[in-house]
Amino acid sequence: MSTIDERPPAPVLPLYEPAKIPPGAPSKVDPPAGADLITVNFGPNHPSTHGVLRLIVTLDGEVVVGLDADIGYVHTGFEKNFEQKTYWKGIPYSPRMDYVAFFANELAYVGAVERLIDIEVPPRAQWIRMLFAELTRIHSHLIYLCTSAVEMGALSVFFYCLRERDSVLDLFEMATGVRMHDRYPQFGGVAEDLPKGFYAECRRFLADMPKRIDEYLDLLAGNPVWKSRYQGIGTITGETAIAMGLSGPNLRASGVPYDIRRLEPYLAYDQVEFDVITRPGGDAYDRFMCRTLEMYESVKIVEQCLDSMPSGPVMANDRKYVLPPRHELHTSMESLIHHFKLVTEGFRVAPGQVYHTVESPRGEFGCYLVSDGGAKPWRAHFRAPSFVSLQSTAMMSVNRYVGDMIVVVGSLDGVMGEADR
């Protein structure tokens, strides 16, 4: 046993050094051999790991020298389950993957099926979807902000963010009937038109939100404690980030303007004005800034949705795939039978495959569907941005203190439900 005096001094850590892809497996850093090291298990149940992420950390004193991330603790077999359900029944199931950005998952799944069955979505439905997609982005970034702040001990931000999150969920409740996991987008459109009073309520929220974002930035962006914890931590260059498959704010914070809304416009993103926020640094602070500034852009898009949303139907008129309107069920037996058949048997989808991507708040969310001509997907596979980004935890965390590892995990903004599926 060595006494405290005999121990070597704490190592001086290299600052602002970008993460390198480790030799061997890129998602794992092997500890050096022969040193006096200790292996600690962080998680799967640890308050700082954003759900059930397990980090097998090898420590030299307080410095992380080896790390292996392990996932799968909330694996619930989404993809297998999708194969057992008709296409219809996949809609309410899909938002449960990334429960923080629920609407983005639905959009990816519904969009993929719509491409397979080649159904035209009316413009108003596209705009309504876009409105809620951006509200979801605000919601997800608020959750990121509050949870990562609480990990740093900034408790007050947590309450402020949840207050605004509640307003977003109120808007969801108004239009869809539920606060989360809404089944609102359906093949060919959205379930119903926006309710009375939604515009006024939404405008009230939009008038309020930019001031709130100002407040978060006032609280955190210039805060010396926050900066000392965030700046230069988990730095990754754009090139490495692309190689590791990062997307969304994680990649844009490294200076790569990859935004599917801009590059492959879906919905009506080519008809609204917004900036793709990029930051040059690639560290945790820039990822935080990128997300926070993106909320301003989302507010701008929602405003434009309210201003210039076209009128018209919200559901395609293709009865092969679309449920008959509710009021017809009371007067028309054929509609009732049709409704029953669509819900129980579903509809057949021509054989084929499609990979449909949307810009989820966490990055590129892709839905890959294979159809064999039946009423259920032959194979459903989801490209979850959290799953991909958590691979970089190891390379970003090594040679830093344990506390910085917490910052790295928080700043990658992983949602374990989505990573494990």
Added chain:
Amino acid sequence: MTSAQLAAAVKKAVPGSVTAHEQGLDMPTLTVKPEKLVEVATHLRDAMGKNFLSAVSAVDHLGYGEDVAGYFGTERGRDMNATGSWGTPLTVAQPPKRFAVRYHLAHVGDGPTERVRIQVWLDDGQEVPSVVGVWPTADWHEREQYDLMGIHFAGHPNLRRLIMPTDWAGHPLRKDYPIGGEPVQFTDAV
């Protein structure tokens, strides 16, 4: 770029690699021989700008199109091709082998994404070379497909189960994996 142009360009750089191409609903698809996969991947990344691997999706085609399950409620599903069945007769092209591993690629940086899909066909137990050396992000993607679909990626530096417990038996996303009635796992853990 159409799939024919893409196939011609890849064939020119890596002779004998592309066996088929298809324009596809969403992006051009190239069918590649497994032994040439890494060469094709390197060429696509270096010469054609496909620096971003979006996803690796393995598909099991066991029983594909044989018994299209359209009817909800019977054990085997309803045979859509039978006379008097609901819908029009349907003939599904049979896949050449049981498994397909599909790599969704994109260009990230300046300009459009220009997505491309490359696929390899595999028999059960046949190995496919790992592309971790080409796109490091393939690490977990391949581990996931190994875990859930039982595809062996030769040369992967850390091919272990990722999602399921390490002592799990079988690969759940395979079509012959039992749904319901399987032995309860962890019963001996108490």
